[in-house]
Amino acid sequence: MVRGKVEMKRIENATSRQVTFSKRRNGLLKKAYELSVLCDAEVAVIIFSQKGRLYEFASSEMPRIVERYRKCARDAKNNTKFDRQLQLQQSRVEAESINKKMELLQLSHRKLLGYGLDSCSLDELQVLDAQLQRSLFQIRARKAQLYKEQLQQLQEKERLLSEEKKKLSLKVTAHGAAAMHGCRRSPTSVVNTQLSI
Missing domain, CATH: 1.20.5 (Single alpha-helices involved in coiled-coils or other helix-helix interfaces)
Incomplete structure (x- = not known):
């Protein structure tokens, strides 16, 4: 028969509470004894009942x-x-x-x-001067690097604009040639066109 899970709260019935206390106390003392023997542990258990009665187990x-x-x-x-x-x-x-x-x-x-x-002493001032010189060198190097990057960007932009200008010039030249070709009809054909009207 399988026991159900016991709800952890005070048992209201005094007789049931006393029976449970007795059984569980004996089980706890038995487990303490087994732990001390099996594991060579020093174990002590002290239990006071609800009425103040003392129960104890000690491995020594x-x-x-x-x-x-x-x-x-x-x-x-x-x-x-x-x-x-x-x-x-x-x-x-x-x-x-x-x-x-x-x-x-x-x-x-x-x-x-x-x-x-x-x-500041002279030595301290020289140290400060050296620190400032290093800082200034790093600042100038960073500034030169930024100028170089900007110059490269502008050169790339100039190259792209130059290519765009060439493309537009070719388009204008082609368009102008087509327009000129359309205007070059012979004068006799213009006269013949007018007479036929």
């Missing part, structure tokens, strides 16, 4: 297992607290480092713009 001494559990719980709590403090300290160090880098970048930017140079 219960107080020793409970003390071990408390120690592990304390260590985990302390480790979590230590980890949080360590993370907070690392975040502070990173924030200070980023702030210092930002200040240095802002100072360098101001100097590159020509402000705050009074406090």
Whole structure:
């Protein structure tokens, strides 16, 4: 016979609840025992009934297992607290480092713009000059590249317009020749055409 799925809610009937508690408690304690034997695990189960009666199983001494559990719980709590403090300290160090880098970048930017140079030594000014020369070289190289690209585009446009002009000139020449050919009839044919009218 197949059992139906049990709905997980409190059993209202007191007798049924007591029977279920007894059966399931025994099943749970049996499974704890099997787990300890099969897997060589230290297992402790503590159960209090609704009336406050204590049921327990321990694969070794219960107080020793409970003390071990408390120690592990304390260590985990302390480790979590230590980890949080360590993370907070690392975040502070990173924030200070980023702030210092930002200040240095802002100072360098101001100097590159020509402000705050009074406090610079000759060596610092030479470094700034070299940086500006490199920047200027890169700017000029990019500018020359853009000019070259624009020149190539304009030359290509000029070539296309030149080809279009040639095509139009050929069309005009052909059209003019056809018009001229139509106007070149002999004068006698014109006279004969007029007399026949």
